[in-house]
Amino acid sequence: MAIEWLLLLLPIAALSGWLSARSHYKQQQDSQKNAFNPEYFKGLNFLLNEQPDKAIDVFIKLLEVNSETVETHLALANLFRRRGETDRAIRIHQNLIARPTLTQPQRDQALVELGLDYMNAGVLDRAESLFLELLAKPSPPIQAYQQLLHIYQQEKNWLQAIEMAKNIQNIDPDNIGHIIAQFYCELATQHINNTNKAFTFLKQANKYDQNCVRAMLLEADLHIAANNYRKAQKCLLHIEQQNHHYIAEALPKLLMCYQQLTTLPAFEKWLNSLLNQHPNLTSARLMLTKVTQLQHGSQAAQDYLHKQLHSHPSVEGLHTLISLGEPSNPVLVPLIRDITSTMIRHGDRYTCQHCGFSGKTMHWHCPSCKRWGTIKPTEIHLSALETLLESP
Numbered sequence: 001m002a003i004e005w006l007l008l009l010l011p012i013a014a015l016s017g018w019l020s021a022r023s024h025y026k027q028q029q030d031s032q033k034n035a036f037n038p039e040y041f042k043g044l045n046f047l048l049n050e051q052p053d054k055a056i057d058v059f060i061k062l063l064e065v066n067s068e069t070v071e072t073h074l075a076l077a078n079l080f081r082r083r084g085e086t087d088r089a090i091r092i093h094q095n096l097i098a099r100p101t102l103t104q105p106q107r108d109q110a111l112v113e114l115g116l117d118y119m120n121a122g123v124l125d126r127a128e129s130l131f132l133e134l135l136a137k138p139s140p141p142i143q144a145y146q147q148l149l150h151i152y153q154q155e156k157n158w159l160q161a162i163e164m165a166k167n168i169q170n171i172d173p174d175n176i177g178h179i180i181a182q183f184y185c186e187l188a189t190q191h192i193n194n195t196n197k198a199f200t201f202l203k204q205a206n207k208y209d210q211n212c213v214r215a216m217l218l219e220a221d222l223h224i225a226a227n228n229y230r231k232a233q234k235c236l237l238h239i240e241q242q243n244h245h246y247i248a249e250a251l252p253k254l255l256m257c258y259q260q261l262t263t264l265p266a267f268e269k270w271l272n273s274l275l276n277q278h279p280n281l282t283s284a285r286l287m288l289t290k291v292t293q294l295q296h297g298s299q300a301a302q303d304y305l306h307k308q309l310h311s312h313p314s315v316e317g318l319h320t321l322i323s324l325g326e327p328s329n330p331v332l333v334p335l336i337r338d339i340t341s342t343m344i345r346h347g348d349r350y351t352c353q354h355c356g357f358s359g360k361t362m363h364w365h366c367p368s369c370k371r372w373g374t375i376k377p378t379e380i381h382l383s384a385l386e387t388l389l390e391s392p
Helices: 002-034 038-048 052-062 070-082 086-097 104-120 124-135 142-154 158-171 177-190 195-208 213-225 229-242 244-260 264-277 282-296 298-311 315-324 332-346 382-389
Strands: 350-352 375-377
Touching: 070 086, 070 104, 086 104, 104 124, 104 142, 124 142, 142 158, 158 177, 177 195, 177 213, 195 213, 213 229, 213 244, 229 244, 244 264, 244 282, 244 375, 264 282, 282 298, 282 315, 298 315
Parallel strands: none
Antiparallel strands: 350 375
């Protein structure tokens, strides 16, 4: 009987022991979970005492760097950089790079971000060295080429900028050729007194962007400087096929070429054809008015422009019409001329098609959005009169 009770109690004792051990282990785990790291209270104390820099340093150290927390570190550092707190971003990225547990892609990303920190701080030489370090790797990230391109643009180091842009083109061939063409135009401008070099750079510009208006204008300038007006004329006329919005930049040079070649009637015919295709080109209409005046006199030019302004009104056209006429009214006509002169002077002739930046001079590289070839000539139409009149 005693043996039977013993056999019955053994399983109950085993179960009781297991339950007791499980309860003890659970209490230990709960105790560990509830035990805060003393550094946490230290960071909290800094925060309460309005010492956020020291608090952030403590919390960053508490956040152990491993494969699961790298993205958190990167996100935190990027937040600091966007807020202008570049020194904090640099500390986080340097802390990441120093950890041996990072994978190679994670380390490369941290290096890219650290380079961006230095660029944001204006320390371009340190940023450049980091990105060049990344280029030495077997599969360098495209961001390294892109950021080096930005650095060389800022430094106006056009040859190295071209090298970086070509590397980017090999990886991502879209939307980079026109930028390379602009770099070659910059080099041609630097060597404008060395005709052979300038032509070589412009040939490269046309190779990477057949619609590079700037290259055509520069090539025309070189031909005009050599008194080769026929070749210059050919370059300038080609701009209509490239982008008719830039015709306004070519018209004064075209007038010179046609005058030197004594072929103004041909220029008049071409301008009429141009306006038939692009009737809103005020610059072409005003140039045709000038050519009419040169060939047929001021009255013929007035009659032509007066008729045109009924269907295509513009401030420049009105100003030109007043300038062509005799000031028969000693008060009214000079007053109107002064008003139109003020409006033309205050109006911006060039506008960026990407960001809306506007100015009075041509920029091939937009000072606002930093894009190439997005600024185009504009005309002051009557719809803008009220805004211009309010200008100081």
